[in-house]
Amino acid sequence: MPSKPSTPTGVPERTSAETNHKDLISGETQRREAAVQLEQVTKARRKRYRERQREKKSKEEGSAATSIATGVGAETRALATEPPPPKPELKHAFPAISPVEVPVLPRYEFREFSRVNGGKEDTDQGLFATQKIEKGTRVISEQPILTLSAPGDQLDELMSAYQRLSKEEQTMIWNIQPASPNASAQLQDLRFIIDRLVLGLKTIILKPRTDRSESEQNKLDSMAPKVEHAMNTWRLAARWHANRSSLINLPMHERLNLPDGTPITGLFILRAHIRHSCVPNCFASFDDQRGCMNIHVTRDIKKGEELTLAAFADTNYYNNAAERAKELGAWGLTCSCEACDETNPRFVVHEGARERARARAVILNDILTRLDKSDLPDADLTNAQTLLCALMRDLKSTGCESVESVRWRNVLMDCVLPARALLVADNKHKTILWRVVLEHARECEKVARMCFGDDRVEFRALQQSREAAEATVQMFVDGVVDALEKVELKEEGED
Ligand SMILES: [Zn+2]
Secondary structure (H helix, E strand, O other): OOOOOOOOOOOOOOOOHHHHHHHHOOOHHHHHHHHHHHHHHHHHHHHHHHHHHHHHHHHHHHHHHOOOOOHHHHHHHOOOOOOOOOOOOOOOOOOOOOOOOOOOOOOEEEEEEEEEEOOEEEEEEEEEEOOOEOOOOEEEEEOOOEEEOOOOOOHHHHHHHHHOOOHHHHHHHHOOOOOOOOOOHHHHHHHHHHHHHHHHHHHHHHOOHHHOOHHHHHHHHHHHHHHHHHHHHHHHHHHHHHHEEEOOOOOHHHHOOOOOOOOOEEEOHHHHHOEEOOOOOEEEEEEOOOOEEEEEEOOOEOOOOEOEEOOOHHHHOOOOHHHHHHHHHOOOOOOOOOOOOOOOOOHHHHHHHHHHHHHHHHHHHHHHHHHHHOOOOHHHHHHHHHHHHHHHHHHHHOOOOOHHHHHHHHHHHHHHHHHHHHHOOOHHHHHHHHHHHHHHHHHHHHHHHHHHOOOOHHHHHHHHHHHHHHHHHHHHHHHHHHHHHHHHHHHHHHO
8 A cells, every 4th residue: 555645745736847937937926926835845844744743752652552572663663753654454364465575585594602591501593694695685574473463462362372373383483582581570470470380389299109199199180281381371471572573553542443353463483583783784674564574684794694683773872881781681682792892892982972872862852842832043953953964973883874864864854954944045045955855865765775675665655755855956946946046137137
């Protein structure tokens, strides 16, 4: 389902450049009309930005109520300044469109590595590139192994869904890493119940069978399946909790209107095997039209390099190493990437860049909040523009050229630059500002192609945004601006 065009609304329809040209140079009235037209284009862009901000706020409120375990939901949320994706037509069974229209060739393999888990040496499996992989390549497009139609950890539904899987699929689930036992109150409660059950049976279990009384043996026989079921539920819940992904990107009030049985969260086996890094080389996003989790490579990967994703995209690029370690630890995760390893020469670069990025984001949020309420002087807007450019440089140096940079670019091209264009009087200056908008729109389109691929609504929205910026610049350059200048020259000649 194609998305609603993001920006062309408000751009006046042009007939032919020549017709417009003749009309516009005919006098002062037309000149005024043209100026009004341009103001409307700029104002429309800012209006749409404000609407999207409101939608974003609503989405964040909805998302906060749905605990999303991994970064996938968060990564998708990061695009919230874009128009909302069309309401998903998720049915009980995926997908509406073939899951893999573009063939995704396996360019990776599973490899075991040792890790320390809860103080104990353990082995885990990760995905490693078996060949050089170019930036922008879709390396994975997989359907969920199981889904739930309610947010959070619904244990009975989870267990039923698990029992419907084949033996091979069940084994795949046991091979993924669980969350730490304390990762959620629910996991802690389950552990408490199991401990109590086991404690009640401990004295019986420790006795040789021949020494047990008949009532003890009966108690053991009746309780053993319950203990086993509780333990399996706990093991499954820990894996689900650590690896589940949001399948929708809608505010809570819209989620409530989804048809019964619509999958809301899902578990993806390959995605679950990709380890976290604060400097990830991949980006994951759920394609709700095809029912697939797509994973794209966001920088060139060498043969033998491990594929990585950011578990917490919201905070990953703004928190320092100690804060990230705390956040990851709550999920039983550890990270030894170049931004976390104090002995790595790049460690200091990451710490500095993240600290600056956060400080700049705070100031920017303040300026943008004020701009939402009233118009601001050009000094504030220029300051915001400088801060945004510096922030994007910092994000780039922390290995983030993905969706987070699109979010800030959207602010620049939909809010700050149009606001500046409204303040400047001369059309040459306005044109320059719109050319800057266009450059950022092109950059966003590039990033969207890299992260999502050009078959996705997220890409099409940014492509349309670029086309709209191009149309506006074009209007200034060969239509309206040219005409206005001719009028001015004519007037000067008459003087
Ligand atoms: Zn790290």
